[in-house]
Amino acid sequence: MLYALMGLGLSLITGVLNIPNFAHGALFAIGAYFLVTVVGFLGNFWLGLLIAPIGVALLGLLIEFAGIRRLYAAGHDYQLLFTFGLALILNELIIVIWGPVGISHLPPTILRGGVDLGFTFYPKYRLFVMAMAGLLVVATWLFLEKTRYGAIMRAGIENKEMVSLLGIDIHKLFTVAFALGAYLAGIAGALTAPIRGLSPGMGIDMLGIAFVVVALGGLGNLLGAIAAGLIIGIAQAVVAAYWTEASTAVIFAVMAAVLLVRPQGLFGIR
Amino acid sequence: MKRREILKIGAAAALGFPAIVRAQPKEVVMLGLWDQTGAFADVGPLNDRGMRMALEERGMKILGQPIKYITRDGATQAGTSTRRAEEAIDGEGARFMIGPWSSGVALAVSEVAKRKKVLHFFSGGTEDISGARCHRYSFQWAASPYTAAKTVVDNFMKANPKAKRWHLLVADYAFGWSVEKYIKEVGKTHGLEFVGADRHPLGEREFSNYVQKAAANKPDVVAMINFGGDAVAGAREIFNFGLTPKVPLIMSWSSGVEELIQLSPEIRENMWVGTNFYYTADTPVAKEFVKNYRAKYGTPPGYAPSAAYSMTRLMLAGFDKAKSTNEQDVIKALEGIDVNDLLGKMHVDAATHQTLRPYFFLRCKPKAQMKEELDFATVIATGDTPLPKEYAACKDIGSF
Numbered sequence: 001m002l003y004a005l006m007g008l009g010l011s012l013i014t015g016v017l018n019i020p021n022f023a024h025g026a027l028f029a030i031g032a033y034f035l036v037t038v039v040g041f042l043g044n045f046w047l048g049l050l051i052a053p054i055g056v057a058l059l060g061l062l063i064e065f066a067g068i069r070r071l072y073a074a075g076h077d078y079q080l081l082f083t084f085g086l087a088l089i090l091n092e093l094i095i096v097i098w099g100p101v102g103i104s105h106l107p108p109t110i111l112r113g114g115v116d117l118g119f120t121f122y123p124k125y126r127l128f129v130m131a132m133a134g135l136l137v138v139a140t141w142l143f144l145e146k147t148r149y150g151a152i153m154r155a156g157i158e159n160k161e162m163v164s165l166l167g168i169d170i171h172k173l174f175t176v177a178f179a180l181g182a183y184l185a186g187i188a189g190a191l192t193a194p195i196r197g198l199s200p201g202m203g204i205d206m207l208g209i210a211f212v213v214v215a216l217g218g219l220g221n222l223l224g225a226i227a228a229g230l231i232i233g234i235a236q237a238v239v240a241a242y243w244t245e246a247s248t249a250v251i252f253a254v255m256a257a258v259l260l261v262r263p264q265g266l267f268g269i270r
Numbered sequence: 271m272k273r274r275e276i277l278k279i280g281a282a283a284a285l286g287f288p289a290i291v292r293a294q295p296k297e298v299v300m301l302g303l304w305d306q307t308g309a310f311a312d313v314g315p316l317n318d319r320g321m322r323m324a325l326e327e328r329g330m331k332i333l334g335q336p337i338k339y340i341t342r343d344g345a346t347q348a349g350t351s352t353r354r355a356e357e358a359i360d361g362e363g364a365r366f367m368i369g370p371w372s373s374g375v376a377l378a379v380s381e382v383a384k385r386k387k388v389l390h391f392f393s394g395g396t397e398d399i400s401g402a403r404c405h406r407y408s409f410q411w412a413a414s415p416y417t418a419a420k421t422v423v424d425n426f427m428k429a430n431p432k433a434k435r436w437h438l439l440v441a442d443y444a445f446g447w448s449v450e451k452y453i454k455e456v457g458k459t460h461g462l463e464f465v466g467a468d469r470h471p472l473g474e475r476e477f478s479n480y481v482q483k484a485a486a487n488k489p490d491v492v493a494m495i496n497f498g499g500d501a502v503a504g505a506r507e508i509f510n511f512g513l514t515p516k517v518p519l520i521m522s523w524s525s526g527v528e529e530l531i532q533l534s535p536e537i538r539e540n541m542w543v544g545t546n547f548y549y550t551a552d553t554p555v556a557k558e559f560v561k562n563y564r565a566k567y568g569t570p571p572g573y574a575p576s577a578a579y580s581m582t583r584l585m586l587a588g589f590d591k592a593k594s595t596n597e598q599d600v601i602k603a604l605e606g607i608d609v610n611d612l613l614g615k616m617h618v619d620a621a622t623h624q625t626l627r628p629y630f631f632l633r634c635k636p637k638a639q640m641k642e643e644l645d646f647a648t649v650i651a652t653g654d655t656p657l658p659k660e661y662a663a664c665k666d667i668g669s670f
Contacts, residue, residue, distance in 0.1 A: 100312040102502055102532035107510070114485070114512035121485045123510045126478065196475055197506050197532065199499065205475055240479025245442060245469050247479050 001133035002188050004229025006206060007213030008140060008222060009184030015157040015220025016177035019068060020076070022083040025207025026090035027182050031056045031189025032198050033098050036105050045108040053186035060182025064175045072174075087203070094200045102199040129191050136187065137226055140180075144222060153177055157220050212255045218268020228266060297338040298595050300325070301358045302578070303369035303379060308346030309473075310371045313528070313574045320571065320578030321368060323562065324586065332589045338362075344370045348378035355379055359386045365597045368392070368581050371574065373445055380408040387670065389597045391585055393546070393577040395445030395497060395523060397663065400624035404664035406601060409618065411581045412546050413629040414657040415445070415523070419452035421629040421653030422493075422522050422544040427460045429542075429633075429650070430491070430518065435465050437489035439480055439504055441496035442469035449495045449522055452661075465489050474500055477507035485511055493520040502532045505541065515540035526632070527572030530646040535637035538646065543632040547576040547613065548649055551630065555583075555612045570644055580612040584625070587611070598670055619656070622664040628652035 006028065013021045034052035039045055063086065071079050106112065107125035114123045144150035155163050156173050164170040189202075196202065213232060217224025235254050240247035258266060302321045304314035318341055330337045342358050344351030351370055358364045359382075366389045370376055373396035383390035384405045392399055393411035400410040413421075427433070436457065440446040446469065454464060465487040468480050481504075484492055492513060494504050501521050508514050518540045521529070526545040530538060549560050549570040559579060563571040571579070585604070589595060592603035605620035616627040632647035640646070 101528075102499065104502075104506055104532055104534045104537060106534050106536055112510075112512070114510075120482060121511065122482070123478075123512065125510060195478075195507070195510060196503060199532075202475075236476070237479060241483070245471070248471060248474065248476070 005188045006210040007225035009181040011225035013181035019079040023086040025203030026087045027185040028189040029203035031186030032193040035190035052190040056186025057183035060179045064178035107194040218265030221267045224267030299364040301364035301367040302341040306343035316574040317578040320575030324582035383407040391581040401663035415448040416657040423456040425651040433490035435490040438467040509537040525573040538634040541634040
C-alpha cells in the first residue's frame, strides 16, 4: 500500500508536469525526518503525522516555484539533471542536519506489538499503515475523480495546451500537482519511519521502487500506479512466504515481465 | 687512480643517487585506506581517528624514523580502493597499509598487497584473508567466525539453558555462511534445534517477510548473522512484530556501539550481542584509549576506531620486535607475536596470519540501568577458542 502511495505521488508529478522527479525519494526521506523532529518537539506522534507531510508539501511548493518552473521549456535532460542534483543536495542536507547515523523511531504506544490474525502474526503498526495508506489512496482518488480541481488536473495530464487555452492557470496547476505529489511522498516517509527507521539513504531504496510502480502502471496513469503498487506489494509478500531470498528480485522481475508483454505498462497509453 | 675505478665510482654515483634522494626523508609511509564515500562513508572517518591516535601516541615516529600517515578514500568499492592503494604505494611509497572496512573490498586490496609486496592489516568478517586466500602480506585482526560462533552460542546457552529452538537470519554472502556453518556446528554440542534459517541479500531493508516466517516457527531465540544496516533493520522489525523482548534476539557479529546507537532502548531489551570490541573491555590499554578518545571526541569509541587503533598498535609492535622498518622484517616479527594490548592477550598465528584474541559477548541493558546515552550493554563473557585445525582453509601461507 505504501508503494501505491509513493507511486501515486510520483505518477501525478510525472503525468501533470511531464518531468522525471528523481527527488521523490529524497522527499520521502525528508517526510520521515520531519516526523521525528516534530515528534521530538511536540511529543505527539499524531501531530507529527499531520504536520510533517505538510512541511514536505511546502518544500515541494518551493522546489517547483524556485526551480522546476524555470525548466519546463528546457527539455528532459535539464529537468532530469535538476531533480537528480536536487536529490543529492537534499540527501546531503539530511546528513548535515540529522547526521549520518541511522535513527530508530518507535510506533505510538497503542500500536506496538503484534496481533494474531489466526493464519499469521502481524504487527499492529503495519496494519495501521495499511489502513492509513489505503485511506489516503482513496482520498486522492476521490479528489481527482469527484472534484472540479481534480478533473482539471486529469485534463492537464491528457492535454496541457487545451487546458491552458480554456483559461486555466496551468502554472498554478503544476505547482499544486507537485506539492500534492510531495505531500504523498512525505506522508509515506512519515508512516514508514517507525517500520524501517531513518537513514540518509532511505529515499534511494524507495525511489527505485516508486519508478518501478510508475513504469508498471503506465507513465502518468494514476489508476495504474495504485494497481501496480498493490501488485508489487502482494507479489513481494507471496514470494517471500515461499522463497524469501527472492523477495526483492521479484519486484523487478514483475516489472520486466509486464513490460515485455505490455511495453506501455498495465494501464498506459504511451 | 685507474680508469676502471673511476668508472666504478661514476656508475655507483649514477645508480645510487636517485636512491639517496628517495631515502633522504627516511619516512615510513603508512596508508589508511578508509572510505569517505559509498556504503561505509560514515565509518571511514572513525577508522581514521583510531589509526591517527595510535600513531600520535608514538609521536608519529617509529624506531627514530618519522611516520608519514596518509589516507585514501576507497569509496567502498573494489575498483576504486585497489586503484587508490596502488597509487599510494607507487606514488607515495607506502609500504604499510591498513583497511578498508568492507570484507569484499578488502579481499581485492589484499591481492594488491600481495602483488606489490606491502604489509596489509585488515579487520572484518571474511574468513578468506586468513583462510582460503591467505598469503604472507595480509593479516586479519577480527576474530575467526568460529571463535565468534563458539563464544556466542556457549555463553548464550549458559545464560538460557532452555532456549533450544533457534531461528537464524543470515546475510547471504561469504561472511554470513561461515558464521552460520559454525553456529550450527557448535549448536550440535548443546543439542540445539534449528527451526529455520533464512538468508537475506546484503543491504536488505524490508524484513517483515523474514520476521513473519520466524514468528511462525515459534522459536525460543532468534539469532541474526548480519552486519551494519541489515542488523539494525532486522532488529527493528523483530521488535515491531512483538517478538522481542519476549523472545531473546542475538546479534552474532555486531559492530557494537555503531549499531546499538541506531536502536531505541526498547528495541534493545533482551538483545544479546557478539562483537569484536566493546569499550568497557577490562584491559589497561582499553581504559586508557577509551579515556583519551572520550576526551577528544566526547563519546566512547565503537568498533571502527578501536579496530583501526588496535591494528595500528599491533603493526607498530611488529616494528619494535623486528627492530627494522623493512616490511618483510616486520611481517616476520608479527608472525607468532604475543602482545597484551587493547583486547587483552593477543597472538598472531604464524601459519594463517589470524589474530587469536578474545571475542566479546554482551547483554544489552534495560533503559533504567543505562548510566549515559551510550551505556548500552554489559560484557558478560569473552571467548578465544581458535578455529580447529580441521576447518583451517589456509593450508600454506607461502613465501614472500
